[in-house]
Amino acid sequence: MGDLARRFLKEPGADDAAHYARRVRRLAVSYVALFALSIIGIAILIWRAQFFVTLAQRSNVETLTLAFLMVLFGYLASLSAPGTWGAFQILRRSRARDWTERQHRLTHGRHPVPGNRTVADLNVLIEVEGSPGQPFDVLVADAAGAMGRLHVDGARLTYRSEYGEGSNEVLAYVERQVEQLVRADGSDADVDIVIWKKIDDEGAERYHGLVEFARNLERKLGDGALWPRVVLTPADVAELERRLTAVCTSLRKEAYLPHWDYQAEHKLPIIPEPLGLITLSRSQERVDPASSMGGAIVVVFSVLAILVVFIIAPPWVPGT
Amino acid sequence: MKVRWSALVSLLGVALVMGLWVEHCSGPQPHVVGAPLLRPPAQAGQPYQVEVVVANPGPGQGQVQVTFRLRETSTGLAYQSQEQADLESGEQVRVVSEIAAPEGSYQPEVEVRYPPG
Numbered sequence: 001m002g003d004l005a006r007r008f009l010k011e012p013g014a015d016d017a018a019h020y021a022r023r024v025r026r027l028a029v030s031y032v033a034l035f036a037l038s039i040i041g042i043a044i045l046i047w048r049a050q051f052f053v054t055l056a057q058r059s060n061v062e063t064l065t066l067a068f069l070m071v072l073f074g075y076l077a078s079l080s081a082p083g084t085w086g087a088f089q090i091l092r093r094s095r096a097r098d099w100t101e102r103q104h105r106l107t108h109g110r111h112p113v114p115g116n117r118t119v120a121d122l123n124v125l126i127e128v129e130g131s132p133g134q135p136f137d138v139l140v141a142d143a144a145g146a147m148g149r150l151h152v153d154g155a156r157l158t159y160r161s162e163y164g165e166g167s168n169e170v171l172a173y174v175e176r177q178v179e180q181l182v183r184a185d186g187s188d189a190d191v192d193i194v195i196w197k198k199i200d201d202e203g204a205e206r207y208h209g210l211v212e213f214a215r216n217l218e219r220k221l222g223d224g225a226l227w228p229r230v231v232l233t234p235a236d237v238a239e240l241e242r243r244l245t246a247v248c249t250s251l252r253k254e255a256y257l258p259h260w261d262y263q264a265e266h267k268l269p270i271i272p273e274p275l276g277l278i279t280l281s282r283s284q285e286r287v288d289p290a291s292s293m294g295g296a297i298v299v300v301f302s303v304l305a306i307l308v309v310f311i312i313a314p315p316w317v318p319g320t
Numbered sequence: 321m322k323v324r325w326s327a328l329v330s331l332l333g334v335a336l337v338m339g340l341w342v343e344h345c346s347g348p349q350p351h352v353v354g355a356p357l358l359r360p361p362a363q364a365g366q367p368y369q370v371e372v373v374v375a376n377p378g379p380g381q382g383q384v385q386v387t388f389r390l391r392e393t394s395t396g397l398a399y400q401s402q403e404q405a406d407l408e409s410g411e412q413v414r415v416v417s418e419i420a421a422p423e424g425s426y427q428p429e430v431e432v433r434y435p436p437g
Contacts, residue, residue: 055435309341313379313380315345315346315347316346316382317347317435319404320383320404
């Protein structure tokens with residue numbers, strides 16, 4: 001996977017705790033900006049409705065295009081409305097004298113979601129030195145309290161959040177930290193999440209079944225590793241726990257924001273539809289909401305800019 | 321730094337394309353200059369004439385629609401006609417329209433629209 005795609009699309013906040021905090025801030029701002037721009041778009045279309053309908057008719061563009069834009073703006077506004085509300089909640093609850101009080105105020109605004117768990121599967125098994133094949137847990141907590149628990153069982157990462165719904169980005173963060181730790185130990189292994197259960201439930205279970213089959217077969221045969229693995233030392237696990245502690249502040253804020261995780265596909269039609277004989281495409285298993293909402297902002301802002309330019313300097317249309 | 325440069329170049333590219341679009345693909349930005357002039361019919365049964373100057377200060381050119389109304393001051397009833405005018409960039413044109421209306425007291429109103437309906 002390209003480093004740019006990983007850093008900007010899939011896992012924008014996974015490098016370290018500072019990145020994670022920046023990502024949460026960016027996500028909160030993105031929801032507010034997307035909501036505001038969508039509402040402005042709807043307002044402009046309503047305010048200059050006659051102008052745009054005439055322009056659409058005279059330039060041989062279907063008036064339905066305007067309805068499409070209304071639906072697009074409406075959809076994005078409804079998608080970003082919970083995030084906008086969450087961003088204001090974060091702002092309101094972050095106003096306290098000291099750090100501990102701020103954390104408690106943030107925590108008290110969220111409720112546990114029963115049975116919630118965020119699951120992803122890695123390309124490698126993670127084991128702790130001296131306990132091959134054994135699962136292990138890492139507590140995600142800081143001085144203000146526990147935020148959740150990470151359970152690692154072979155290639156499967158499971159995060160159970162105490163407040164709100166856990167985000168996939170926590171697991172992306174774990175993936176990057178594990179890779180950094182094993183590389184610091186001298187390994188050159190790539191540690192990648194290959195499937196996200198919240199995005200592809202069936203695919204995740206299929207992959208998990210295959211990994212478990214390999215692990216069981218390995219135990220039966222007892223003759224070397226069948227699936228690639230990385231081994232963490234107990235000191236690495238302690239360091240992982242410390243690094244997870246460092247993101248707890250961000251997790252409390254992130255719990256107020258919706259997690260719109262999607263797969264993404266970028267298509268470049270060489271011969272466009274209706275022939276569509278050649279189309280270049282590239283897909284990502286997961287695009288982080290901070291990136292997808294950022295992309296949506298670019299699209300909405302561009303459409304708004306075109307609408308405003310059309311109002312200020314209407315395009316030429318043929319005479320009657 | 322490389323990303324910032326490419327972002328700056330992209331922004332400049334977008335601004336250039338927008339500028340060229342506005343310069344070469346814009347329509348007129350018409351507006352009425354001064355008050356419309358109302359000429360009563362020379363003889364009974366002939367139409368009223370309303371005259372107006374329409375200006376286009378914008379960089380674009382194209383056809384505009386001029387709507388003339390004669391509004392009867394006592395009843396508010398309006399008589400209306402429409403004309404088309406082709407405006408070049410920076411041009412002012414005089415547009416005259418005839419409206420068949422019975423003899424009376426009228427207030428002329430003119431509206432100019434682009435794009436024409």
